[in-house]
Amino acid sequence: MTTCTSFSYSLLKNKLPKAGLVFAFLCTVFAMFGCGAERNIRKGEKFLALGEYHDASVQFKKAYQNTSPKERTRRGEIAAKMALCYNRLSASQRAIAAYRNVVRYKLDDGETHRLLADNLMRNGSYTDAAKEYQIALDSMPGDKMASTGLTAAKKASAVKATKSRYIVKKMDVFNSRRQDYSPMLFGDHFEQLYFTSTRNEAAGDELSGITGVKPGDIFVSEKDVKGKWGAPRAIESGLNSAADEGTPAFSADGREMYITQCLIDASYPRYAQIVVSSRSDAAWGKPSKLEISKDTLSNFAHPAISPDGNWLYFTSDIPGGRGGFDIWRVRIYGNNVTGGVENLGEPINTPGDEQFPTFRPNGDLYFSSNGHGGLGGLDIIIAKVGADHHYHLEYPGYPLNSQGDDFGMTFEGIHNRGFFSSNRGDGRGWDHIYSFELPEIVQTVKGWVYEMEGYELPAAQVFIVGDDGTNRKVAVKGDGSFEYEIKPNTNYILLATCKGFLNHKEELRVEPVSESREYTLQFPLAGISIPVMIDNIFYDFDKATLRPESQEALNGLVKLLNENPNVTIELSAHTDYKGSANYNKRLSENRAKSVVAYLISHGIASDRLTPVGYGKDKPKIVRRKLTEKYPWLKEGDVLTEDFIKKLDKDKQETANQINRRTEFIVLRTTYGMFDEKGNLKNVPKPTPKVQTARDDEIIFE
Template sequence: MRRLINLAYLLSLGVFLVSCATAERLQKRGDNFLALGEYAEASGQYKRAYNLTSPKDHEKRGFLQYRMAECFRKYGYTARAVGAYKSAARYNYTDTLTYYWEGEMLRKQGDYKGARKAYESQLEITPKHEGSLQGLTSCDISPDIKAAGSAYSVKIEPLFNGSRADYSPAFMGTEADQLYYSTTRSQATGDDYSGITGEMAADIYYSKKDDKGNWTRPEGAEGNLNSEFDEGACQFSADGKTMYLTICRTDADYPRMAEIWTASRSDATWAKPQQLKITSDTLSSYAHPAPSADGRWLYFVSDMPGGFGGLDIWRASLSSKGVGTVENLGPKINTKGDEMFPTTRYNGELYFSSNGKEGLGGLDIFKAVEDTVNKTWIVEHLPAPMNSNGDDFGMTFEGKHNRGYFSSNRSTGGRGWDKIYSFSYPERLTTVKGWVYEQDGYELTTAQVYMVGDDGTNEKVAVLSDGSFEREVKPGVNYVFLAVCNGFLNYQNELKVPEHLTEETQYVLQFPMPSMNIPVLVRNVFYEFDKADLTPESVEALDRLVKLLTQNKHITIELSSHCDYRGEDDYNLALSQRRAESVVNYLTEHGVSADRLQAKGYGEKRPKIVNKKLTETHTFLHTGDTLTLDYVLKLDSAKQEVCNALNRRTEFRVLRTTYGLFDEKGNVNVDAVKADVKNNAALKEEEDKEKAVGKKEEEEKEAEDEVFEYVE
């Protein structure tokens, strides 16, 4: 009997030892799969190891539950992840971020009460944990965001969705008549299941509109695009001829690194993709490529060194030579969490998804507008129902319309699978179109327009080849548009967009820019005979010059004085210099900053050049004649006196148009622009008061014309 008991003991001990050894091997296999990014495979190995681990070994079972939870979280099995995190906590495996991740998964299920409890438990272990504190804030604001809703409408699109995952839609080209997306449906190419998700490897499918504008049944992308590997998250160049896509190739000896590939299109057929090297780093993932509408940038996702957390959004410059400089989009976009699925619009807006910012749960969609002047981004969380407590990602817009498609694994409609949804927003698109051109005609294609709004907008806009630009503007925002071009005076426009608009609106602004290379004659400036003292009759003209400089605070000028040929050259030069200084002194005494003014006496060195307007008054003159000494002496005495009077003149010409407008780094001074708006408003109010007491606008214009004359 004793022998039988001993034999049974030895047999059970042997089974136990074999189980322990097997569990260890399974755990190691799970660790290897996890390191390779094969989350579905890893979770299966951990589960088998867990089942072979003694119920009394709480520490090991807690560890394995935590590892399973991590795998479930990373490939989107939220409900299983919640259960596994809870089990890990029951086994007192809490020296990690167990409660935090449990809270994240509960919030993703919309259980804000349970999530709050989990975050609070995490904070008891790790006080001041940033993610848990942010999670508590999200739990506070989420119910209100959901209740508030928005004007967006969202619905699932059965035609595009199969029995498995369908995600990341993208329109091809500007016509928006073909929609591509990724799918793991059973008809996908290849026989193997993805070790990442446990599903079929993803293929790229597409649908196109028929002659009646209806979408056709989706089918696999034509050509050599799909393979036995995962192909996903594709987007297109503006002309639709180049596809950028993500491919995850399988290699048993290396981690599953996502890569960016490109494919070119001939008619409807796609050529075999070619890998696009972003950097020389081969140990990082590169995914979710998104070319900008203007073709200057390729946005993408990577975990390469130099980021802010998990997956960050980066961009690389694009040119005919290929991929250029790579830069991280910075802390306004990226967080300690994951930022993924960037997409861009025609107007430069960037849309992306993040689980590292305050939101409803999982991946939420955000809109970002680049502040090109201050080199930062203005980021905005999209409202419900665009965002849900599930993962929301991969937006694509139908041209300039506020409608399109996106993907989500929200609880309504997809049973936890990623599905494609349509969205629309009331078409009340409000835009501004501007035209920048020379005051006398031709477009100015080298001009830059600075767009500053009281909502924080600060953008530098390049004009197109026809001198135009177009930008979307927001309701209820006051904008200032400042056009700047070398050789021309700045031109400023203001635009106040109403808070509520009932229809699509486009505002049109004109920017006729005067040349700064044309000297401006200041009429009716008189001096005492043979002196530099100004006479009382000069006050009105000089006061108008003061007003001109007050209205244009960013110009600097050269104030010049000229003499006729009578008198010695040196004497005339000195006299004209003193006279120019007299005018400058008058201007500074009346509030114009001295460093905006230069006094220059030219004596008789720069005789008057006759313009067309002078020939109308003095018919003996011809356009382009220069009133030199030789020219004048050939005339009779009366005509000589006319020419001498024309040569005796005071002029100014603009030297700069950017005084006080930019800081030392070359960025536009927002405070200066805002001060301009305030200053112009005050001047406008003053002018209105003047008109109210009977001073007619026509009279003012006539008086101004009498004082200033642009010399052609």
């Protein structure tokens, strides 16, 4: 991770130098140096002030070579500058050599040994790392990073030997000879993979002074019908530029892409910012900056959207954190921030660096850290919310984690499989994309929320409550679907809601299983402002008597009215065009009354129901669902007598059957809410907000 957007060992992970600050290494009088070394150091310091670590390291290396071995102090000072650059470039072998030279020339302190130990950890030299951490602790008693590092170094070999069940594979189809990192799956069927790359196809002609390669751009690979991933291609829109773009994340509805961007300025340090690109006609537009804070001297990077779509999580070095880079969050609505930033605090954030947050749909937060111990570099940590509403951390072990930097997770829906980034085994410290999978028995519920007779409802939300303490709000995808992992021996209630529609509730009992299982549920929502046809209502021929096979549909209507107790409806019956108007009117009225009588007998208040018989006066207007069943109909067709008589003979009777229907339309949504004086009944009493309460909880009464 060596670019601005990767945030690690370059611009962000070890902090960009703040404008106006004096570089924290010893300075010497340039006149004491040779002319060549002096010139190289001056250039190196200039590059270093801008965060251009690659170009700075080249100049410092030349200065080191142009300095006589007899000038030990000068060589040690230059070695310290080289070590800093190599450390931030993740070039651990070079960093180790440079730090050892600092020690050899006796310019070392406790921090020198801690950083040397960090790089030895990245190199898998755990025994030597433990020795250096101990030296650091002897010099800096109580230093948390050195103490955590020493514990990790002593345990690392045993952790690596205790291999977890994760299966990890390098994905050559995505990787280039440059950097490829921070993958993110996209699409209703996860058929697209967006990621950051510094390959030659990236925009711009200049090489980055930070890395020595091109600045990062967003690339995408698509899966074909056979499940094979295609060759990555650059996004052809205003998304990519000559600047550094990377670490993509998507809004819950898939309409916005959040990325990290580092603008190019030849005279000013590169601060990272989060920008947003909107999708129109399947193309991503030019991004605009997301104004998270008025702070212009801090970095904002690594966006991640919470499963409910209400929170933006990110990494920043804003003042007020625990140290290094922390994970923060802020409420968002559309492309706008709606509140102040919040630090996630302990146990997630440490005096080290916490970066690359991402979520599984079940709410588990994955992030990478060098402050929690592990096998070296950045390690992936899992934070799960317990019954006490606090985060509890888990370490997934090897081989998901390695001695290198491991970060940037993306999940294939609710499954514990997907892709991540790592620079394991790369001598240049360059990142590449890997797949991962944790074989497990998973039970899931998959549902679709859609308008009765109409389209999917991507604006809907589903509330999931379980008797195990589960209480979640889940956003649906663009096709109206959602997927959620559920637990055995648990009873669930799922409530689908959408503005302008009645609620729909389903209940589910989950039993233990010996293999993975998926439950499928449908959530058809009745619109408030349009008639809704009730399928499978049958009457005796030429009569108003309800047939027994109508009971299931009628019970469904009873359930709907019970779930929406403040609704009153008009219950209407309709006939085809055959017969006289008076006869059809009378027959339809009687049929509507029969349905109302059934509803009343099953506990629905009579003043919530208005039976109406329209006879043949209101022929059916075709909606989307009917066109799926009868392709010869078009949405918007009106099944009038003239229309039907122009159809083929075999289709005329089908059209007449459609017209012989029972429907309802919502009249009021405030039934029982007000008393005789017009005052609201059961006014909710304000209750103090509990600090640990989740903001997305719902209570079913």
